[in-house]
Amino acid sequence: MAGPTLRDVAKLANVSIRTVSNVVNGYAPVSAELRARVQVALDQLDYRPNLIARNLKQGRTGMIALAVPELDVPYFAELAREVIKAAHAHGYVVMIDQTDGAADRERELLGRDSRATMFDGLLLSPLSISADELRARGNSVPIVLLGEHIFNGSFPHVAIDNVAAAREATAHLLELGRRRVAAIGDQPYATGETAQLRTAGFRQAHARAGLDVRDELIVSTPHFHRRLGAEAMERLLALPEPPDAVLCYNDLLALGAIRALTRAGRRVPDDVAVVGVDDIEEGQYSTPSLTTVAPDKVGIARRAVDTLLESIRGELGTPPEIVVPHRLIVRESTVGERAVGEGTVGEGAAGDSAAGEAAAAR
Amino acid sequence: MAGPTLRDVAKLANVSIRTVSNVVNGYAPVSAELRARVQVALDQLDYRPNLIARNLKQGRTGMIALAVPELDVPYFAELAREVIKAAHAHGYVVMIDQTDGAADRERELLGRDSRATMFDGLLLSPLSISADELRARGNSVPIVLLGEHIFNGSFPHVAIDNVAAAREATAHLLELGRRRVAAIGDQPYATGETAQLRTAGFRQAHARAGLDVRDELIVSTPHFHRRLGAEAMERLLALPEPPDAVLCYNDLLALGAIRALTRAGRRVPDDVAVVGVDDIEEGQYSTPSLTTVAPDKVGIARRAVDTLLESIRGELGTPPEIVVPHRLIVRESTVGERAVGEGTVGEGAAGDSAAGEAAAAR
DNA sequence: TGAGGGCTCTGCAACGATGCAGACATAATG
DNA sequence: CATTATGTCTGCATCGTTGCAGAGCCCTCA
Known part of the structure; x- marks a missing residue:
């Protein structure tokens, strides 16, 4: 053998x-x-x-680990694809782990018996583990965090400006004349920082338009899956005054919501306009196609890998907070058939403004 | 450090x-x-x-590699998820590689400078590499093939009975009274064995119903992506006598086809019924929801991992051809609103019959 | 009392590769 | 011609761990 x-x-x-x-x-x-x-x-x-022997001698493996909650969530699959490509470009390969968003699975990655010593670094998309815990445990391997949580400077971190993203998407709905805009996906508890940032953006857009937010239109969901989006939408439709638009905190929630709407005989966008976040490919081919905020996934993957490799080489000083651009892509779910092909709004500008306005977001 | x-x-x-x-x-x-x-x-x-040192001493790494064409193709993402879980259950971790279906990327996996020596085994979903070539190169690491190609006994192989799957899906359309049934996804060339098996099933169903297949209704596509499904559908709609039903060789093609149909103002399933293969989650939430052939993905992953580990342990004799069950799941894209919830036809029976009828398929 | 046996604990060698210093032969130099 | 530089090639030590054989030690039993 x-x-x-x-x-x-x-x-x-x-x-x-x-x-x-x-x-x-x-x-x-x-x-x-x-x-x-x-x-x-x-x-x-x-x-x-024998690469194992070579690695032992050289003290590095040329492998990094990518830990995501669920690989079959399209956003993570698309991100993983880009991470693998970016790592490849630097001669690295990628081991993928699924945490299912469970805190103990995330802990396992850093624990004593983990295979962490087999990898030169770790890209972690944390859902459940807290900042303090990560800080306490994560001293063994270079780590870069992806898109979730605020870890105030302890680790390098790559994400979009979530406040601006949600604000721009909400503003788009308000500009279309919608006045009962709902939000699906809030997570008002410790590990839901990303969701909370999006809620903040949702409120900012209303404030800037001089409008009030109706709290009963903000629906929380523990996860960002299609089914929960559908269920949340059904609850909203049951209200005495149902919404005429919905901001969903990711595309899966939005697709679930659209499904619930069409099932209930509501027309999208005529009766209810829907916008998501993530720009997964599925949204381009759904009926109606999905208006969404597109994070620069290639950029996220590249910056994350670059930063991790810098950290591995010991070239990193203060852990950087990297903000990657995003842009609103307008499709049928908010403007109907008018959306010819790939209508894009605020390209570039949205991304540029994002970093600046992030500071203003409280 | x-x-x-x-x-x-x-x-x-x-x-x-x-x-x-x-x-x-x-x-x-x-x-x-x-x-x-x-x-x-x-x-x-x-x-x-230090696991590297331990591995060097012990001659194994506890890692297997999974090579799929594209991780952001939902079927592969869902399969990868199950493979990772199955491997975990045996204490193994999974390194994922993307080949993009390119023959030279697939070759790289087996080549001299590959990282193959870092892994105890390889699960390969080959698209482009030929059987002979694989046989010539793939002697260094235990390999199990997933779902594609016929390698007549050279390597262990896990797949569904593609002929039966396509035949049952086609029969479903014929039983609904459709008489101009099209097929999207044929690949009439060397590395398109899977597609050809599905075409064979498509023809069998017609033959058993005493119907002729109209060859102009069989459309080839080099890949199984949404866009190609949409384009193929547009071509079919441009025919003097367009089809009243379509068998798509995977769900992405089907979703693309549905998109093209709704864009063209055709109703699904009233004007054209659509069925896919793979049962990706997206199909449950699309509008209309998608009738599809569901392979037992968990079973594929488990059997593949089990077989690979047996091979690693040297317990494998003749490379087994493992046939995993499938079943037809009927949803709105063929029967409309009648499909209440998760209507399922032929569950179990379909899977059971599959293995037996495979032998009969030429 | 002394041989035998069990229990702990240790040192050496090895996994397969690479870094380093040096051996040897030849070529260039004064 | 002696000396130094140059170009090839080699052996030893090492990465951090584990397999193996054996060294002590104490206890038991004839």
């Missing part, structure tokens, strides 16, 4: 182990003649370097 | 390295007193075993 080693090749070619290693790696100067002889032996035995 | 080693702990606790190792692993008998002293030192230094 075990393949040939340098020793085997050396014996066959009648040279030292070290010379074979030099040929394999193209290191020290080796005469053409000898190189050829070694090469023949390499080919004959079909030698493949 | 580098953590403490057994040597550091041994020095602190004033014992031999070997004894520390014994404590960590709970191996040889160690007196309670000494064990306690070592434990204190372990805790104090926050020792974590």
Whole structure:
């Protein structure tokens, strides 16, 4: 089962182990003649370097881990795809772990018996673990956090400006003349920081338009899945005065909401306009197609990987807070058939303004 | 950066390295007193075993690789999720690679400089690489193939009975009275074996119903993406006699087709009924919801991982051809609002019959 | 009392690769 | 021609861990 080693090749070619290693790696100067002889032996035995041994010697593995809650949530799948590509570009491969958003699964990643020592670094999309706990445990491996939580400077962190994203999406609905705008996806508890930022943006948009937010139109959901979006929408439709528009905190909630609306015989967007966040591919092909806030996923993946590699190389000073641009993509679920093809609003500008306005967000 | 080693702990606790190792692993008998002293030192230094060194010594890594074409294709994301879970249950972790269906990316996995030596085994979902080539190269690592291609016995292989799946889906459309049934997704070339099996099933269903297949209604697509499904549907609608039903070879094609239909003002299923394959979650929430053939993804993942681990342990004789059950799930895209909730047809029976009828399929 | 046995604990070698320093032969230099 | 520089090649030590064999020690039993 075990393949040939340098020793085997050396014996066959009648040279030292070290010379074979030099040929394999193209290191020290080796005469053409000898190189050829070694090469023949390499080919004959079909030698493949044992990377584990190489790693042990070099102290690094060329692998990073990516921990996401659920790989079959399209946003994470699309993000994982980009992370793998970005890592590849730097010669790294990616091990993927699923935490299911469970705190103890997230803890396991950092625990004593984890495989953390097999990886040069960890990209973590934390859902349940708290900042303090992560700080207390996460001292063994370079870590970069993705998109969730506020860890006030303890770890490098890559995300969009969630307040601005929600504010712009809400403003879009208000500009269309909608006046009973609901929000689906709030999470008013410790580990729901991202959701709370989006709620803040939702309120900001109302405030700037001089409108009041009706609290009964803000619906909490423990997760961001299609089913919960549908259920939340059904609850909203049961209100005495149902909404005429909904901001959903991600696209899955939005698609679930649309499903509930069409099932209930409501037209989207005529009766109720719907906007999501994430820009998953599914939203381009749904009926109606989905207006959404598109985070720059490629940018998130690249910046996260770059930052992690810097951290691995020890080049990182103060953990950076990296804000990645986003933009509102207007499709049928808010403007109907008018949305010809890929209508885009605020491209570039939205992203640029985001960083600046983030400071203003309380 | 580098953590403490057994040597550091041994020095602190004033014992031999070997004894520390014994404590960590709970191996040889160690007196309670000494064990306690070592434990204190372990805790104090926050020792974590270097898994790379352990792996080098033991000759295995506890990691398997999963290579899929695209992680953001929902079917592969859902499958990856189950594979990760199944591997976890056996104490293995999963490294994920994306090949983009490119032959040279698939070759890379097996090539001399690949990281294959870092993994105990490889689960491969091959799209482009040919059987011969795989056989010629794939001798270094235990391999199990997923769902694609026929490799006539060279490698263990896990898949559904594609002929039966397509036949049952087509039969469902015919039983609804549709008489101009189209197929989207054929791939009449070397690496399109799976698609060809589905086309065979499509033809079988017609034959059994005593109907002719109209070849102009079979549309080829190089990939199974939403956009191609939409484009294929548009081409079908442009025919002098457009179809009244479509079998799409996966759900993404089907969702693209539905999108094209609604855009063109056709009603689904009234004007055209649509059925897919894969049962991705998206199809439950689309409008209309999608009738589809559901492969037993959990079963595929489990059987594949189990088989791979057997192969790693050297317990595998002749490479098995494993057929996993499937079932037709009827939703709105074929029967309209009649589909209450999760209407299911042929559950179990379909799966059972699948294996038996596979033999009959030429 | 002394041989045998069980229980703890230890040191050495090894997994397969690479870093380093040096050996040896040849070429360049004064 | 002696000396230094240059170019090839090699052996040893090492990464951090575990397998193996054996060293002490205390206890038991004839």
